[in-house]
Structures are given as structure tokens and as C-alpha cells.
Amino acid sequence: MKTRSRLHFSMRLLIGGSIVALALGLIVHGSQRQRRRPAQKTQGTTNSAHIDYSRFSHATRKHQGACNTCHKIPTDNWKKVRDFPDVADYPGHDACVSCHRPQFFKGAKPIICSVCHSKVSPRDDARFAFRKPATPRQFLIEFPHNKHQDVIARMFRPFSTEERPRFLGASFTYSSAIADDKTKHYNNCEICHISRTTAPVAPATGWPDAFVPDAATFKAAPTNHAACFNCHWKSQAPTNENCAGCHKLADKAFFAVDTPNRLSLKFRHAREQHVAECTSCHISITKAATLRGLQPDVPITSCTECHNKDGLRLDVSRELEAIDKNRDFVCSYCHTSDIGHLDPPASHYLIAGREPMKRKDVK
């Protein structure tokens, strides 16, 4: 009797355990299927009808092979369109056809052709300019300012007889070091950042106070490979085959902003008195190992060496005094009103030899 009941108990345990295991298995299997589903949608070819073949994205996993699988470096057309060897054209048909044969031969005007071709016709091979100007960018640039600053280092040169200090006519410009640089053309930030020659595009919200800065307000940044390949074409890593050495796939495609975000929009780089070396004002740039996360790095001291000197000019102090008289005064010597109406930062008060304060505390 006892043996029978023990057997019943074991059977119940076995059946119960099996049911629980089966239920758990079903749950796990179900969740795995759910997890797999979206991946099947994006990777499979069965759903190709939903894919927009007029757009090419490097974010697609199959488009993330070695760059030279598709891109030829330099492209055959470089001598026609550039004065230096460059990637100046789209990859050839082979790069696409190997996977996209069905899309290539779909209809009279296959949509996939419009990725590169401005006219979809077998009799016309006209292509958009490379890279397609109106499309969002897919890559961020990696550029370590610190390394590049180190490489162009100079030795200290003791004074030669003709360079010894001597009396000179008074001027706003810095010492004879400028003359050295001009006559010898030392490499510095200007290898890449020359004065802009094209007017910046207005922000989407328009220029604040309708103040339109001219081109020379800003410095330019490199827009093609010429500034890089002159040293990195070969031998000096990252070289032309290593695109990923400089180009990092962004999490999301983006449109490059043409206009730098400036707090002092009225500062003009090209003004004749603004001749200090770049790093004299941009004090943090020599330690920047990446372009990402760069912050405004010009301290007020860079300006007040000239703009808040007793007996010379007192531009900062004067505007702070104007706030003392009228808390709604808008600082306008350097700033447009979007910045000029804010509380001046503590640094501005301290440079004027005053305790920092807020506009609300003005009596």
C-alpha cells in the first residue's frame, strides 16, 4: 500500500515537473522568437519590398565591410576633378550588383540607380557630385588636435643679435615673434583653418538681431582630403586605405552645421588687431584628443588684454556699469541680444575688479 502511494507521489512529481518544464520552455522559446523577429525583417531578402533602395546607408550591416571592398582609392577620375589623388567618385557597379542584382534589373528605371545617378537611364551615366551634397552625413571625423600640435613642434631659438629687444613704435600687435612666423611660414593652425571666404549660412532661426557676420568673422575648416592626405597619403598612419582611422560611423545620420556656435558673434577673426596665435585665445585646443565634446575655450582674459585695460579701453567695465544703472541693459559690444541680455558671467565681473552679481540684484 505504502509502495503504491509512494509510486503515485513520484508519478505526480514527474508529471508536474514536466508540465512546468514545458511551460518554461514555451515561454523562453516565445521570447526568443519575439527577439529574432525584427532582425529577420531588416536582414532578410523576403521583405525587400519594404526597403527604400533610393537611399544608401553605411549603417546597414552588409555595408560595413572594408572600405576598399567598394571604394577605390584614388578613383580613376581624380585628375579630372581634383588637383590631388582622392576618392572623388562613387564605387563601380560591381560593388552593388554582387548583392543587389534583383534591384538592378527591376523595371525600366530601377530606383537603386538613383543613389548615385542623377538621371536613371541606360544611355546616361551622369552622377551626382561625390559626396552627394544634399544627403545627411553618416560619418564623424576623428581629429586629435593635440598630436598634430606636437608634430609641428619647434625648437627654442635664442635671440640672434638682430632680434634682441629694441625700442619699437607703439602698436597693438604682439612682439617680433609675428615677424618670424610671417617670414618663415611655420606650420600652425592655419594649415587647416584659414580665413573663411564664403559667408556662413544663417541658422534656421535667422541671425540674432539681424546681425549678419561676414565670411572673415570665422575661420574655415577643411572640407576635403587635401588637408589630410598631404601627410597621410601613405606611410604616415592613418593612411589612405584606413578610412576608419579618421571616419567614424555616427549613431545617426546628420546634417553638418555650417555656422559655428558663437557666444561673441561680433568678434571678427579677420580684424587687423586680432593677430595673436590661435592657441593664445583657444586655450584648451592643445589638449584636445578628439573633435567631439569641444567646448568654447576662449577666456575673457584673451579679450581684456586689450579691451579692458586702464588708459586704453574699458569695454567690459563700461557695459557692467550700464547694467548697474539699468538691469535690462543688453550687452552689445561683443554679443548679440540673445547672449547680451543674460547675466554676465562671474569672470566678467572679476576681470573688472568687481564682485559677481545677478541682474535681479541690481537696485
Place this chain on the structure above:
Amino acid sequence: MIRTLCSILVACLLAFVCLAQTPPAPQGARAVLRLRVRVKVGDSTKGLSRKRFFLTKGSLEQNKSMVETIERRPVISRDCYYRSAGASEALVKWLKENDCESVYCREIQPDDIEGTGAVPEFLAAMLAGEQEFGSRELARKWLTVNLPEKLRSGFYKARQSDLQSSIKQAEETSAAKVLSVMTDRNGTAYFTNLEPGTYTLSNILATEIGETVAIWNCEVQVKQDDRAFEKPFLVSNRKDKNVKCVAIEKPLPVCESAPK
């Protein structure tokens, strides 16, 4: 008696009011250290431009092993390096005349390739480039891509290897990231966003100054309210009442192998 007590009470009250007016330093406030590096050669003084300085958390005592390594490290002078790398005398002269540590310091001009002061390495690199690109001008502008590596970046790499080992040592000792900045044309540089405390300032790699090399290792106290516009921390190779960090100077080493 009462009068005395009253005046003490008033004085205490005034002191309390005054202290209450002093704004408390914001929590986590960061400071700025402005360096001014001036170098004296003979009777002339000049700002030391384009030289990197490093800031390591901790006192000189705490960073003793790093400082000792820096001071004991044999100095490779520019001329000795390039000569040992097989550079021609013309290239050594070009670097010296242009105050350059590497060929990237300034654009190589047509006169540097052909003419009385021509550098044979430049000519060879330009001819190779001309063959490759089909343009003499492009070959000159991109000349460095055809120079041998040891002449192109060997000196930089040799120094970087010493630098990185010292930085690694410093970061292990201090358990904090070593910060660095480069001086501008006037010898000024700023360390920003600093946590107040004691630091060791160093150039880690000896700096050539005329016929000598200078090594700086100094202790710096960074206070919470230090800002960029206060008096700079003066660094020099000569003692002076305002100089807060004086270099150890040594004569430039003599090159081991004489040029052929």
C-alpha cells in the same frame, strides 16, 4: 565691565555679519593655472613657445619616482637623433636653421630641394612623388609622404615612447589622469577645469634651449579661487624672485657617432 562685554558682543556680531557676506565657494568649483614660461639665454629673455607641459596630481614627494626617472633619462638631442638616423648634414642644418623638431614644422620650399642649401633627402622624396602623382608642385607639397619613416617621424616617436612611459608611471602613482597643455608663441599656457590641490608640473621630456637642455619638475598648489587672470605661475631656466619653477639645466649631449 558691561561696556567691555557689549563691545566684544558687537565685534563678534560684526565679524559674523562680514563672514556671512563672503559668498561660499561653489561646491566642486574648478580652478585655472596660467603658466608663463620664459627662458633666459645670455642677457635676453623670451617666451618658450610650442612646448608641452604636464600636470600630475600629487606633490613632488608623492611623484618622486617619476621625477627621478625624468631626471635620470638620457637626453637624445635633435641633432644626435637625426645624425644617428643617417640624415645628411644638409637636413640637420635645415632643421636647425628653421628651429624644427621634425620636417612637418614648416612647408618645404623649392630652394630647400634644389639650390645651394638643397637637402638631398627632399630631392629624392620629391622625385618619387613626381613619378607617383605626375605633378612636381604636388610632389613638393606632399613631399613628406615619400620620406623614410625615421627621418619623417622617428624623432617624434622616440620621444613619444619616453613620454608615454612617464605618463603611465605618473598615472599609476597618482591614480589620476595626467593633464597637458602646450605653450603659445609667448610661452603662455592654461590648465583649466582643475580640481584644487597639490600638483607636480613637469615638461617630462628635456627641452633644448640653445646649447643646454632644461628639465622642469615643480610642485604647484592650485587653490579653489585661482582663475585665469590672476598672476601667472612663472616658469624659467633662471632663478628670479618671481620665478616659481626653475629648471635643472644640463649641457647638450655630445653625439655618439660623428657624421660621415
